[in-house]
Amino acid sequence: MLDALEDLYADSGGAEPLDPPTRFVDREGENDGRSGVGDGDDKGGGPRCPYSEKPPSPKPPSPRDDSHRVPPSRYDQGLIAPPSVDPERLPAPFVGCGCGDCNVDPFGNGGTPVTEVCPTPQPMTRGTAREVYRRVVGSNRETPNRTSKVESARQWYANLLDGDAYLRAEMEGLTTVLVSLRLSPTDDNGKVVTPWQLTEDLYANVGAVMDSLRYSLGQKHDFDFEYARITSGTRQWVTPHLHIYCWIADPDDSVSPEMFRRPVAKHVERCSRASWDAHDVVNTDAVRIEHDPLLATRCGDEGDGIDGLRDVTPTRGVVYVAQQMPHLALAGATEPWEIDRAVAAWVSSRQWVSTSEGFPDYGDVQAFKETDDDDS
Numbered sequence: 001m002l003d004a005l006e007d008l009y010a011d012s013g014g015a016e017p018l019d020p021p022t023r024f025v026d027r028e029g030e031n032d033g034r035s036g037v038g039d040g041d042d043k044g045g046g047p048r049c050p051y052s053e054k055p056p057s058p059k060p061p062s063p064r065d066d067s068h069r070v071p072p073s074r075y076d077q078g079l080i081a082p083p084s085v086d087p088e089r090l091p092a093p094f095v096g097c098g099c100g101d102c103n104v105d106p107f108g109n110g111g112t113p114v115t116e117v118c119p120t121p122q123p124m125t126r127g128t129a130r131e132v133y134r135r136v137v138g139s140n141r142e143t144p145n146r147t148s149k150v151e152s153a154r155q156w157y158a159n160l161l162d163g164d165a166y167l168r169a170e171m172e173g174l175t176t177v178l179v180s181l182r183l184s185p186t187d188d189n190g191k192v193v194t195p196w197q198l199t200e201d202l203y204a205n206v207g208a209v210m211d212s213l214r215y216s217l218g219q220k221h222d223f224d225f226e227y228a229r230i231t232s233g234t235r236q237w238v239t240p241h242l243h244i245y246c247w248i249a250d251p252d253d254s255v256s257p258e259m260f261r262r263p264v265a266k267h268v269e270r271c272s273r274a275s276w277d278a279h280d281v282v283n284t285d286a287v288r289i290e291h292d293p294l295l296a297t298r299c300g301d302e303g304d305g306i307d308g309l310r311d312v313t314p315t316r317g318v319v320y321v322a323q324q325m326p327h328l329a330l331a332g333a334t335e336p337w338e339i340d341r342a343v344a345a346w347v348s349s350r351q352w353v354s355t356s357e358g359f360p361d362y363g364d365v366q367a368f369k370e371t372d373d374d375d376s
Contacts, residue, residue, distance in 0.1 A: 081196030173251030
């Protein structure tokens, strides 16, 4: 990630953005950031969060049966979730035939759910799910009265960058911190774990991580702070990883890596796929602190075409994390791994994007922009 950050921080120039669609903010739950908002593709009702959460089962399916896992060389043939996951918990477009005899069309099936046709439905393979995502989400972008996942993600993108500008103006002595939590994508036999299972493993202790972070910054050190939490996927095998981008009022530049050691430890010590090798808060990029945050000279490719961002100067860190929102995949030229990342987010029962309760909402930002215009 460090190389990618350095590339981003060298960014300059670019086309001016255009006007944003209506923005919205999702609020994080008490412990693990879940919410019951819709999936952004329903008709009517205005835009909804594109990273909806389906209610989790009381106990996740056991990952011990790894017969469905494949070696990296057969990545596309691997399933997007373990076959033990109840098909009713998965988005209908990503449930395929498990028997091989019912002639189910993975790209539509005449509107009839696969669960009503196939006696043994199961999660699709990565390769098939990738093409299904292109067709379903691409079609929704062209359908009137539907807010596609792409448009909802663009709304999130605008909200994050606007909120960043607001906090930079309002907080005295702003320090930004990027915390990144990662895990291994393969099991002990070198086989690739499904994106569904990896996301479950990543999020199993997120509530404890966030509680520890809020305690360390807010109660122990008495900082005024806000944060955005974004899950993304790597280019190789689309391994889910979590970014927590913090805005902290820090006039004395007293924020230090040690303040994040316990929150990071909650992840490393409780997630069997995580290791300290990738999470040393001093010697790795698990914690990146900027007491004088670098600013972007443009709002990124995803900001092009959003007018409301025309006069926004965001920190480069927020552009870096916002660009990784999975459902931006069809917003421009798209690589297969970007589609796979979006599939992983949709299949997951977890919310891949959320903000702290006090993160600026649309009304805050508009009032701030109007005041700024009056002063100029």
